Amino acid sequence: MPKTTAIDVLNLVKRYTTYERIGFFRKRKKVIEALKGISFKVMEGEVFGLLGPNGAGKTTTVKIISTLLLPDEGTAKVLGYDVVEEANEVRKLIGVSLSVEKGFFWKLTGRENLKYFGMLYGLDGELLRKRIDELIKMLGLDELNAADKLYEEYSLGMKARLSLARALLTDPPVLILDEPTLGLDPPSARSLRELLVELAHDNNKTVLITTHNMFEAEIICDKVAIIDKGVILAVDTVEGLKKRVAKDVALEISFVMPAKAHMSSLLDMLKNALKCPCNISHNENVYRLRLVINVNSVDEITSMALKILHEMKCKVRRVDVKEPTLEDVFIKLTGRRGFK
Amino acid sequence: MRMRMLSVLKSGVLLDIYFFKNNRSTLISLMLWPYLMLGMLLGFGLIFGSTSAFKENIGMDVNPITYFVSSTVVIMACLGLLWDVAGSVLELRWIGALPYVILAPYRISLTLILSYVPRYLLISVIYLLEFTPLIILVEGLADGILKLGVIFTALTLGMLPMIGFAGLLAVLFIMMEEESNVLSWLNPLIMLFSGAFYPAYLLPHWAQTISRILPSTYTIEMARLAALMGSPSMARITFLMGLLIGFAVLYNILAYSLMGAGERRAMQRGAI
Numbered sequence A: 001m002p003k004t005t006a007i008d009v010l011n012l013v014k015r016y017t018t019y020e021r022i023g024f025f026r027k028r029k030k031v032i033e034a035l036k037g038i039s040f041k042v043m044e045g046e047v048f049g050l051l052g053p054n055g056a057g058k059t060t061t062v063k064i065i066s067t068l069l070l071p072d073e074g075t076a077k078v079l080g081y082d083v084v085e086e087a088n089e090v091r092k093l094i095g096v097s098l099s100v101e102k103g104f105f106w107k108l109t110g111r112e113n114l115k116y117f118g119m120l121y122g123l124d125g126e127l128l129r130k131r132i133d134e135l136i137k138m139l140g141l142d143e144l145n146a147a148d149k150l151y152e153e154y155s156l157g158m159k160a161r162l163s164l165a166r167a168l169l170t171d172p173p174v175l176i177l178d179e180p181t182l183g184l185d186p187p188s189a190r191s192l193r194e195l196l197v198e199l200a201h202d203n204n205k206t207v208l209i210t211t212h213n214m215f216e217a218e219i220i221c222d223k224v225a226i227i228d229k230g231v232i233l234a235v236d237t238v239e240g241l242k243k244r245v246a247k248d249v250a251l252e253i254s255f256v257m258p259a260k261a262h263m264s265s266l267l268d269m270l271k272n273a274l275k276c277p278c279n280i281s282h283n284e285n286v287y288r289l290r291l292v293i294n295v296n297s298v299d300e301i302t303s304m305a306l307k308i309l310h311e312m313k314c315k316v317r318r319v320d321v322k323e324p325t326l327e328d329v330f331i332k333l334t335g336r337r338g339f340k
Numbered sequence B: 001m002r003m004r005m006l007s008v009l010k011s012g013v014l015l016d017i018y019f020f021k022n023n024r025s026t027l028i029s030l031m032l033w034p035y036l037m038l039g040m041l042l043g044f045g046l047i048f049g050s051t052s053a054f055k056e057n058i059g060m061d062v063n064p065i066t067y068f069v070s071s072t073v074v075i076m077a078c079l080g081l082l083w084d085v086a087g088s089v090l091e092l093r094w095i096g097a098l099p100y101v102i103l104a105p106y107r108i109s110l111t112l113i114l115s116y117v118p119r120y121l122l123i124s125v126i127y128l129l130e131f132t133p134l135i136i137l138v139e140g141l142a143d144g145i146l147k148l149g150v151i152f153t154a155l156t157l158g159m160l161p162m163i164g165f166a167g168l169l170a171v172l173f174i175m176m177e178e179e180s181n182v183l184s185w186l187n188p189l190i191m192l193f194s195g196a197f198y199p200a201y202l203l204p205h206w207a208q209t210i211s212r213i214l215p216s217t218y219t220i221e222m223a224r225l226a227a228l229m230g231s232p233s234m235a236r237i238t239f240l241m242g243l244l245i246g247f248a249v250l251y252n253i254l255a256y257s258l259m260g261a262g263e264r265r266a267m268q269r270g271a272i
């Protein structure tokens, strides 16, 4: 069965006008182009990830699709309804969670908050009560004894769960979630990811999430759009994106750096000499250099890198050649280091 | 459409019930507040002159207690409505709940305003009940009940233009660049100009101009007529009722037409 398009975004442009203060009363106008004409399609029953660094325009995109922000140019449609012209129709079809750490009444318990929003969204009576019980269970708020606690006493993880519960209240066909796993501990994040995949694949819900977590995008998204500075660099399945670097491998060299060596000058030296995307991360004093290179140049580049490290008096611990990950795709596409 | 409006109204009631259930102290201060306010208004009134001087100024033989109770209840309910409708926009934005309220599939302003109508009526009734013993004490049973009825009518009618007025403020707050709480200094000004401290017609000329465009001025005047019942004031009451209805139409049309533009501008700017 051919899948239908659930979310259709076409040439969206969004400019924010801000005013810089240059005197007590005088202000200077400043226009920020947050989205520079982005397009993508999300199919029904798909988990779609908008992946990008801070300030890329993810939240802006999500707000436009959720009818909360007007675009300057372009259109966005949810199940055929235009987000500007038919905002109320769209609102009936979507469940939204923006920033998971706020958005509820502090002096109400989680359950009371859900009841208020449920009623506002047109649910009532026994149906609403049952739905809330179901969601509290589904999101593990009962296990945490959080359902009947005041919201002001919630931990970040509880807030994130409640936020998703609200998005699910009306059992909408389309879920729009801005960084849904923010603040969750690893086991909770995992079960939430599993829940999202289950909702999409078993219940045919369309799930649009934003994240800057590569790992998250890689394991749950059927499709990923890589967005940076208001431009979409690529939209594809995770496999498809990885194919773009199929002739590539990731070369990983772990080493210990002598105390005095300069990290940035080392990185510059490596970049200049090797001319390929480099990324250094570290765990205590063990550093990990990651290079995405062509299969055929493994030999040459390895020896060059080892030579430089040797010159800088670094002790090499380990050399690995690995399959590239989504992170490597991102580095290759943006020409930038990872953003962790 | 009617079903939907009903669910907005109901959710508003629910929010209040939960809020007061979890905040008993707020409920108690809500109950004490009118008496404090009455004390303050009487105090201000008496600064300008003694009880007899007051009667002279008014030009009629009225009971100052009934007179000030009626202004107290009205001004507090009016300011409460302003605070609830316009202030709620600020509060919702602070706590980050504004987007989720807007996501209810109705006109934004409708949701914001309708949620607070039940609270206005409820609080009006609570205030009146609180003063019922006092009024009956000074006016006697039959007169007292009659006068309370007039005050309640004034409150209900006065709500209509006030909704439009509050709606205008709410739009202003949604659109505003800076989130200072204008309401905190607006409240005493509205009290002054509506003639809550002292009759509006005793205010300086320029201030009377402002008085005339505030719907609360007429609501207060109408409620105060309760204190004068028995004097030939029926014509004046009818006149004021007409005036309030006129203002209701005016302010609500004004608010309704500006709200659409305000909503769009806010959503354009990314203020939500």
Ligand SMILES: Nc1ncnc2c1ncn2[C@@H]1O[C@H](COP(=O)(O)OP(=O)(O)OP(=O)(O)O)[C@@H](O)[C@H]1O
Residues within 6 Å of the ligand: A016, A017, A018, A032, A034, A052, A053, A054, A055, A056, A057, A058, A059, A060, A061, A212, B269, B270, B271
């Ligand atoms: N209301 C606003 N007014 C002015 N500029 C804004 C506004 N909201 C966002 N921006 C700007 O638009 C750009 C994109 O922001 P956006 O919030 O969409 O990024 P993001 O991808 O969600 O980032 P993050 O990962 O940090 O959440 C940023 O430069 C940001 O400063």
Ligand SMILES: [Mg+2]
Residues within 6 Å of the ligand: A058, A059, A060, A178
């Ligand atoms: Mg964001």
